[in-house]
Amino acid sequence: MTSSLREEKAARPAASDDGRIRYARFTTPPGPGPARAVLARVTRVLDRLDGDDTRLFDAPGPRGRRRIAVATVASLVVFALLAAAAVRQFAAHGQLDPAKWQLFAQWPVIRYLLVSLWATVQVTVVSGLIALPLGALLALARLSGNSLLSRFAALYVEVLRAVPLLLLIYAFLLGLPAVGLRLPLFWQLVWPIVLTNAAVFAEIFRSGVRALPAGQTEAAHALGFGHWQCLRLVLLPQAVRQTAPALVGQLVRLLKDSTLGYVVSFLELLNAAKVLGEFNHSVIQSYLVVALVYVVVNLALAHTATRLERRLGNRRREPGPGTVATP
Amino acid sequence: MDAITSHPDVFGHGLLMSLQISACTFVLAAAIGLLLAVCRISPVRPLRLFAAVYVSTVRSVPLLVLLALFVFGLPEIGLVYSLFWTVVTAMALYWAAFLCETVRAGVRAVPVGQTEAARALGMTFGQVLGSVIVPQALRCTVQPMASLLIAVVLNSSLAAAVGVTQELTGQTVLLDQQYAQPLVTFGAAAVCYVLITLAIGRTAAVLDRRLAVLR
Structure with missing residues (x-):
């Protein structure tokens, strides 16, 4: 069951690709750069980590994708703020002292x-x-x-x-x-x-x-x-x-x-x-x-x-x- | 026997305190757990990743370690509030991870057709989740929730290990030190815990029968 979901996900970008992606592919130098391979690998690892509950939603349309992008950035900012607050709290009370x-x-x-x-x-x-x-x-x-x-x-x-x-x-x-x-x-x-x-x-x-x-x-x-x-x-x-x-x-x-x-x-x-x-x-x-x-x-x-x-x-x-x- | 008959109030207060801790913990854990579950199945990757990592990390930390970290560690970075609420926060954060997984399992038990039908009717993600999936998911999580609640009650005794001795286990130890009648005091406490567990189990069975979704 898991594998079929994965395939579906992998197939989605190909099915929904628009001119922009083709254009991007056209302009990239031939031969997949190591960066892209790393990126694909990271995506695979992330996929394995965060489970397969994606069946709850359709492949998002342009507006949905925009909303998801905004939510992604917003959540990253919130996490960064939380981490910063934690570090500040630790630092303010001398708990980041390397000796400790x-x-x-x-x-x-x-x-x-x-x-x-x-x-x-x-x-x-x-x-x-x-x-x-x-x-x-x-x-x-x-x-x-x-x-x-x-x-x-x-x-x-x-x-x-x-x-x-x-x-x-x-x-x-x-x-x-x-x-x-x-x-x-x-x-x-x-x-x-x-x-x-x-x-x-x-x-x-x-x-x-x-x-x-x-x-x-x-x-x-x-x-x-x-x-x-x-x-x-x-x-x-x-x-x-x-x-x-x-x-x-x-x-x-x-x-x-x-x-x-x-x-x-x-x-x-x-x-x-x-x-x-x-x-x-x-x-x-x-x-x-x-x-x-x-x-x-x-x-x-x-x-x-x-x-x-x-x-x-x-x-x-x-x-x-x-x-x-x-x- | 007089260890108990002459101190019903001590025992009663202990029981009340245990129930208070458990109730506060469970309500708070339910709120956090639901939020985590929504994050876990949302289309936003950082949220999904955060929830996944949170759940697997917190589930592998022993509760007592978390309690010690909160009760003895937080004052070190200047976060001091009442012992009761510190303990409740630590426990709620711990149980939220388990609750999230229970809710997610419930969500996965809702047939895909339901989601597809709701989407076909033009509902948004929030509507699909709020009025189709979650109500059905919660119904089939009654039994697992009940066993979680039992675990919460039983583990509320760990509060005694970090200083909230007013609760049932702590009170039992104090009474035992006064009267040195371990069989009576510990026996009575055990009976209390067994009764609470039985009550929760029975209620859950009744609720489950009433709410079950027939498929």
């Missing part, structure tokens, strides 16, 4: 950030590795014929999805010592994340199984498969395939959840930013740099998710309004 930024080019600071990024990754990976099988188990329990098991799983999933992670973290932080249990800081952060995310993973798995056509189950039963055989050999392999992008998307959420280490003073990336900022009097710079790191890591993960989606080839399913990734 050069800090992040020094190896000790970079190493400190890398170590804390490693801690963030550790929290993410460890909680993902525990939460994923736990979620699968919960989904299996919920799909099992046993009403007691499935009720318990349903209750767990519904409650844990409706309780804020922060509340759970505080409960572990303040509640466990009260009953005489002492966990290391790392696990005090990981367990609440595991418990909430297992519920989310369970829902992802279950929706994956439920999205499969009923014919699959019926066919398996007709072939004499039992409930578990059907689940193990027919439904689960397909469900895992279909939900793989959603699972990777959930990993992004897990990574974001790990910032709550800030609350339990576990030294992950956000907490490191706080320490750096307070120590070097570069609060806003540290948070901005760390935000940038999160953006880079998460965009890489999201990119993996889209590639996975393309490779697993469920392109035939048009994403509905309900499939937007919730935070």
Whole structure:
């Protein structure tokens, strides 16, 4: 679908070209200059970046094109003004002082950030590795014929999805010592994340199984498969395939959840930013740099998710309004 | 048990504060998100690009990072206003990105024929958007909006982590430190959150059934 839109867009200028364009082409020196190739490339990249919602409007006429040009210039001016205002605000309070930024080019600071990024990754990976099988188990329990098991799983999933992670973290932080249990800081952060995310993973798995056509189950039963055989050999392999992008998307959420280490003073990336900022009097710079790191890591993960989606080839399913990734 | 029975007001105020934060955040986020969505599908390239970059960037920043940046960072460049509104602004800017994507998905769910018919009737872009696409798009985004609202309510607890301790999670922690009855205090708070979530979910289901566009 995407490719057909692209072709249409590419075909449009040719169809609507008037004398001016031909004249321009006539006067340009032979052989496409590198500038034009660069321009075409930039346009392609921009096209990929800003999505394909162009089907909402016709190819604009002369008046429409003029209006769009005016709006383009106006919006560029507004963005420039906003950027200028931001820079001025930063400069007026001495936050553009090179010393405050050069800090992040020094190896000790970079190493400190890398170590804390490693801690963030550790929290993410460890909680993902525990939460994923736990979620699968919960989904299996919920799909099992046993009403007691499935009720318990349903209750767990519904409650844990409706309780804020922060509340759970505080409960572990303040509640466990009260009953005489002492966990290391790392696990005090990981367990609440595991418990909430297992519920989310369970829902992802279950929706994956439920999205499969009923014919699959019926066919398996007709072939004499039992409930578990059907689940193990027919439904689960397909469900895992279909939900793989959603699972990777959930990993992004897990990574974001790990910032709550800030609350339990576990030294992950956000907490490191706080320490750096307070120590070097570069609060806003540290948070901005760390935000940038999160953006880079998460965009890489999201990119993996889209590639996975393309490779697993469920392109035939048009994403509905309900499939937007919730935070 | 007396931790709660003797302090119903503390708990009530916490709940009220949480709801206040969530409501303000959601309304503000809806306004910004709608604006972003319009930018995202407009024919003006800089606007479209800005919205696309905004959405993908903000969606990959953890909310707590954004909150810390606003609450501790903005005073550094001389922007100081009340803590409540600082927190609400940060949250609204964060959720606006998700809201924009929800609205856009809704817009994409409106059949192309609707747009074409409206254009054939001679409507302008604004008219097409305002009286044909957006009303239909909003109707089929009821459920995703509800799950966003639930996420907003649950994540309003993060306000406690940056100093707005008057809200439900913050109040629970304070009560727990006073009475040291974690099971009771945290249990009660959890029940509150579950009830709010259930209420939103049920309302959304009813609304969805009423408003659904039959195709």
